[in-house]
Amino acid sequence: MKLWDFKAIVYRFWRRFFPINLIWQAEQKAARELFERDNQATQRVLNVGCGVGDNLPLTSNFVVQVDLSQQMLQQVRQKQSSANQRTLLVQADATSLPFRSQTFDILLCIGVTEYISDQISLLKEFQRVLVPEGGMLITISHRHPLNYLRLLLGHQLHLLPEEKFSRLLQSFNFRLIASRRTLIQQQFWTKKIDK
Ligand SMILES: C[S@@+](CC[C@H](N)C(=O)[O-])C[C@H]1O[C@@H](n2cnc3c(N)ncnc32)[C@H](O)[C@@H]1O
Numbered sequence: 445m446k447l448w449d450f451k452a453i454v455y456r457f458w459r460r461f462f463p464i465n466l467i468w469q470a471e472q473k474a475a476r477e478l479f480e481r482d483n484q485a486t487q488r489v490l491n492v493g494c495g496v497g498d499n500l501p502l503t504s505n506f507v508v509q510v511d512l513s514q515q516m517l518q519q520v521r522q523k524q525s526s527a528n529q530r531t532l533l534v535q536a537d538a539t540s541l542p543f544r545s546q547t548f549d550i551l552l553c554i555g556v557t558e559y560i561s562d563q564i565s566l567l568k569e570f571q572r573v574l575v576p577e578g579g580m581l582i583t584i585s586h587r588h589p590l591n592y593l594r595l596l597l598g599h600q601l602h603l604l605p606e607e608k609f610s611r612l613l614q615s616f617n618f619r620l621i622a623s624r625r626t627l628i629q630q631q632f633w634t635k636k637i638d639k
Pocket of ligand 1: 493494513536553555
């Protein structure tokens with residue numbers, strides 16, 4: 445069984461336990477505050493690396509949910525029927541998305557970049573699928589002792605300093621609107637510059 449398919453089985457439960465629940469709730473609150481900065485009432489949203497769908501409450505719009513893991517998507521399917529939300533589930537790699545250019549108004553990528561070694565391809569792809577002035581909420585795992593602990597526990601993470609990732613965002617023509625730091629995440633709310 446693939447790693448993320450295996451993790452999908454425990455994912456539903458582990459965010460309920462202390463102190464994971466507190467860390468997760470703080471991240472969710474910070475992400476919501478960034479996401480709600482602009483009015484996103486009628487927009488096409490892409491959620492990359494959607495996991496088990498814990499980010500579903502962030503938006504009430506039509507959402508395309510992408511994940512590498514079929515098992516993760518399976519759990520989103522169950523959740524979305526109870527949340528009464530319209531979503532399309534797509535199994536794909538974040539660095540090679542099966543969508544036409546300039547398809548989405550909003551892109552969410554929460555808790556994913558740290559698991560991807562090729563962040564250049566990732567940002568190139570996000571730049572491609574977003575419309576000009578499209579909004580992107582993206583997070584990284586920063587260099588906090590807890591993230592080093594996660595590394596020691598066997599998570600294959602790519603930890604980045606905030607400044608380096610900010611520069612990377614700029615080099616792909618993303619304008620930084622706001623940023624939030626939580627215990628183990630740095631969250632960026634950006635807009636794709638219309639060139
Ligand atoms: C830590 S979980 C985060 C899930 C969700 N975004 C959240 O915040 O609850 C990371 C997710 O990214 C997915 N993932 C990892 N690498 C990926 C890739 N290259 N392309 C698409 N999804 C990926 C995993 O399957 C997993 O569901």
